[in-house]
Amino acid sequence: MAGTDRKRAMIAEGPAIVLVEPQLGENIGMVARAMANFGLSDLRLVNPRDGWPSEKARQAASKADHVIDATQVFETLEEAISDLHFVYATTARERDGFKPVRGPVEAGQTLRAKFREGQATGILFGRERWGLKNHEVALADEIVTFPVNPAFASLNIAQAVLLMSYEWMNSGLSDVTETAFTHNDMTPATKEETFGLFDHLEEALDARGYFRPEDKKPKMVDNLRTLLARRGLFSQEIHVLRGVINSLDRYSRKRPRGSGAPDEIASQPNERPDNG
């Protein structure tokens, strides 16, 4: 049928999410939301218990209307996946049979590899309480199972869809360490800046008799330098710390900055260069 062909021809952005006999409209909506977070929008329902469309699903979908609007409904699983090339079945229980079993990370990578080859892929999710039947799993290519705590395994459908959608997103990142944003313009400090911090602090402490007794000074200096150096400080952070040291050094409680009085260093006979 032309309408169906047009729908099926829509450019795949990723795997189709296929829910087999979903029971609750609310769960379908939460599935749509989970999908949208990770850029998926091809939702297919096989014989939903309460029919379609579903107002509960639309409400639970929140702003994922575009997924709800494009949802396709089929009477059988065979029809729902007939245009696909490669399909995963999600299961929690071990099944007899020949199917390879993968974890979600590997499954995400396989789906991505197939996608890049131009294949249409899909992932099957079963009924809320009973999952998929063996003959439904048999229609898939591989099984994916989640690494849940065996003592408490209770992922619901929307959570399972969330995890697979997330791994789909991960598989498309050139580097899993990349993030949408990073810390603003931070640059690591050079040794020169670090040594500048050492000198600044040591001089201020020395002037106060901190390094006593004399024979302990080398060790105390080394400990302090190790403490400062081990921090992986950014240039900008060294700048902040030097401002902190400067405040403690130049000003006092009695004569704070802004009090109009000459600062503690300026009022010393041997004036230090201004490095604030």
Next chain:
Amino acid sequence: MAGTDRKRAMIAEGPAIVLVEPQLGENIGMVARAMANFGLSDLRLVNPRDGWPSEKARQAASKADHVIDATQVFETLEEAISDLHFVYATTARERDGFKPVRGPVEAGQTLRAKFREGQATGILFGRERWGLKNHEVALADEIVTFPVNPAFASLNIAQAVLLMSYEWMNSGLSDVTETAFTHNDMTPATKEETFGLFDHLEEALDARGYFRPEDKKPKMVDNLRTLLARRGLFSQEIHVLRGVINSLDRYSRKRPRGSGAPDEIASQPNERPDNG
């Protein structure tokens, strides 16, 4: 206080999950469920809007009672994380500041590394609508953000907790390809078994005049062998296929197996060895 000390001394199985001013008891319950799936049970609430305990939370937690029962409540975030050594803050928006920003995979690995060093860790999650405030993020060591579709980013707290708990579990797997179960006792076929399949099928087809005309036979044989060899068949699968070929070869619709009549091969003058 002795009671608090006892609670805090409980052996950490993983990061503490810290919810800052959670608004809905139902969300707290769903968080507890998400945690339990991946072996986490240290849930801490900072100034929950509707107080504690919460019947809605307990109901939504379903069987994750053990998490609800052990939930600790604090008035301030500082108190909630005072015993921890390393803390992640989850944020969706970019924040000014010095904090390193990680994706969930890397964050999970960092949490695992710290855990193995004996450090107590935690992950902060903010309010349903407003997330964490900047001064709360400032108390953490690093930021973790999820690779969501910027056009539709709507992970709720329970989903964010699910993803971090999942990555915590992943980081503890010796190999992310390992699964709780695998396909039953399947062993790849040897070449001998594969060649046996070739011979069996080719002989049955040859006897039926399949390889015609004669000059095309070598190519047809090669194509068929490539088709069969490319499948990555298990020993057990070859066994099944040979049974299929045997059925097609030995029996006919008129004289099926069980009909009592001699099979198609046995009734041939040159009886083939029984290889069914």
